[in-house]
Amino acid sequence: MKKNALMIPVIGLVLLVWSCSSEPVHEVNKKLVGNWISKNGDTKLEITDKGFTMDDGKPVTEDYFVTKDTIFTSYEGSRPYTRFVIKELNDHKLTLFYPDSDLVEFSR
Template structure:
């Protein structure tokens, strides 16, 4: 009887660990290559990197929480926050940390 409880407890812990480690799927609409409406800025979002090219491309790791995109250069903090507004298949509006809004197109 004690072995059964031990096996059940170990199985439950294993299931919880596997469920916690499973990464959430990135928003498929967000991934891809984007360019600003004025063609001055290029943006590429992959499953792991946020690459903003305003003359020199800089790859940063990122994660999303709700409609906010948090970027981090080489794991440093504090995170840079970008607000995602009006995300569609072919366009999106991104609000920069300084409250500047930029429209990106595919």
């Protein structure tokens, strides 16, 4: 019984140290943040620090995070995530591979 009583605080301490020492959660690339419009004008994309809103007739805001060259979105924490691969990103142009492999160019 003493071993179990001692293990609980030790496990708690290990989890606390691990959570404090891990990397910050996927920081947003500041070049992504802003309002974008597709080349054909059919889709608007608004990216903030916390939300990814795609408006192609029905605006939907999703949570998102970025890992390397991929944007992962989810609606209210749902999984699996929707993936958008960034092909090109600069101050005025964003090119994304959609989940269905369509390539869409956006500009500011």
